[in-house]
Amino acid sequence: MGEIIRVNQAYRKDLDGYDIGDPPLVTSPDGKYFYIYFRDWLANGTTHWEHTVTLVSVGRAPIAEVLSAAFGSKPHAALFQKYYAGDWRLEPGIGGYSTDLNPDAPYSGQLQVAYNADLKRYQMIIGEGVLFAYAESPDGLQMTTPVLLNQFSGQPNTYVMPVGIGDDPPILGKEFYLFYTYGGSGGWPSNHVGRFTVSCQ
DSSP states (O other): OOOOBBBBSSSOOSSSOOOOOOOOEETTSSEEEEEEEEEOBOOOOOSSTOOOSSSOOOEEEEEHHHHOOOOHHOOOOOOOOEETTTEEEEETTBTTOOOOSTTSSSOOOOEEEETTTTTEEEEEEEEEEEEEEEEEESSSSSSSOEEEEESSSSSOOOEEEEESSSSSEEEESSSSEEEEOOOOOTTTTSSSSEEEEEOOO
């Protein structure tokens, strides 16, 4: 339908490479909004990341507006807002500023967030090179410090995705799968897909 989130750093052809990832939409605790979690590059006056990439930021848009925009007579992307300084109304999803929800986290990288219906909390899986880390949140905004889930021995993984075992795969439960890719430096087609089963207490 169109772009919904763009990093705060304006595009320049000499920027460091950057990938916002492929995060899914997640329903907010009140069921009224779609949340999307991503790493934001906050502009710092240079063409380099330095220390201004957030570990996890979030944007949202009303579910009703997303569906109306997507399925109306002239389909288009809905307007998302980034969460900044305790407010959702200050910064647009396209290029706005955002607050880092977990600025002191020891792990960072490609992230996926899903809701766990049994535990009544949001679960974040972080893929950082050769390891997976885990954090959680009761409200989708206050994140715990990530802890290490698994570390590979020299096998870089590229992507990680939590998948529910029930009827609705985006919704997790007391047990769920972590699908991931791993392999050598040659990339596809030499990479493989693996799966862990995660059990929650």
